[in-house]
Structures are given as C-alpha cells and as structure tokens.
Amino acid sequence: MADVNRGNRPLSPHMSIYRPQLTSISSILTRITGNAILLAALLIVWWFLAAATSPEYFAIANGVLTSWFGDLVMFLSLWGLWYHTLAGIRHLIWDYAIGLDLDTAYKLGYAVIGGSVVLTLLTVALI
C-alpha cells in the first residue's frame, strides 16, 4: 500500500528551517508586492472618483495622494508594481519551462530586483 505513512509526512517547504535564498525571497516578494499595491490602486480609483465629482473633492483626494504619506505609498507602490511586472515576466518565461535551472533562475532573480529599482527611478525621473 502506498500510504503507510499517510498524515505523518513532512510538509513543504518547512518554513521554520528553510534558509532564505534569492529564489525563495524573490518568489514571496512577487506575492507581497502584487497584493500590497491594492492600497495604491484603491487610492487611484478614489482620486478618479473625486476628479469626476467636484473640484473641492478633488482637492482633498489630490492632497492626500501628494502628501508625504501619499508620496511614500505611491513611491513604494511604483517599485512594487515594477517588481511584480518583472517577476510576472519571469513567470511567463518559466511557464514554458525555460530558465528553470538554478543558474538562470538566479540571474533572472537579480534582473528582477535590479530592473525594478532602475525602472522605478527612471519612472520618477521621467514623470
């Protein structure tokens, strides 16, 4: 019978003893960035709603989004958005079973992290 040890097998990926490495960190960051930018997305929808409502309401929303707190959220979200975008491209590549070997996976990991920083700074500089 194949199930002699059913229910008493180790669970993957052993979070308590799992050594953090580029592949695991860049993977969980994809999930964190993708979900964390919800805040910025909701703020932007609110900004559009305020713009559609009245100049007074727009002044409030625009004020919040360009305050120091708004700037911080927008800047971090911009990085999160670029990170999630590049990590998403990595997943689209991986879907075709390309670049799954450790060496290429690490190169792609560094490209995603480095690329996201460069694209974030470039976007801030250009806008």
Add this chain to the structure above:
Amino acid sequence: MRYLTDRKRAVGMGSAKTGTAHFWAMKVSSVALLLLIPMFLFTFGPMLGEDHATVVAYFARPFPAIVAALTIVVSFMHFKDGVQVLIEDYVHGLAQKILIILMICLSYAAAATGLFAIARIAL
C-alpha cells in the same frame, strides 16, 4: 492502517475543476497589463498633483481615458484572481470563503467605481 489505495482515495473527488481556467485568466490579464501598465504610468503619472481643470480636460481625451479605464478594470480582475490564491494558501475553512467573497466584491466595486468616474470625466 486503512486499506485504501491512492486511486481509491482520489476517485469521486473530481478534477482540479476550474484550476486551468483560473491559470489562463491570470496569464491573459498579466500579458494585457504588461502593455497597459507602462501606458497608464505615463498618462496618469504626470496628472497626479495637477489642478482639477487640467486633470478633467486630460482624461476627457480618448487615449488617456481608455488606457485608464482598461488598466483599472484589468488590474482589479487580475487582483481578484491573485488574491484568491493568496487567501487559499493561508486561510482555511469558513474564513477562507468569506474573505474570498469579500475580496471579489471589493474588486468588482473598485473596477465599477473607476469606470464610472472615468466615464463621467470623459463623456
């Protein structure tokens, strides 16, 4: 030890059901967003912090309005699918179902609000 083979345990449980459709929906929306996100950043970005009249005039133009509308709708549909997987991984039981329903409702509400706002500005 129970005398059940792996096959016997699996029979009747059904397939992974909508797993393939979910995967494909995320793939399609992610490719769409690859094109939309850069266009949105360079249309919305310069408008953030501008005065009301400038913003309203800008998003009354076809290109910025269509890009903004598409980006908001596709983003929230992509988020709806993505956050479901996140919840399924970390939350279980009734709380899982409730959270998934809430996040799907939030996604549709945000997409509808964004569409309404842009339609009102543009039309």
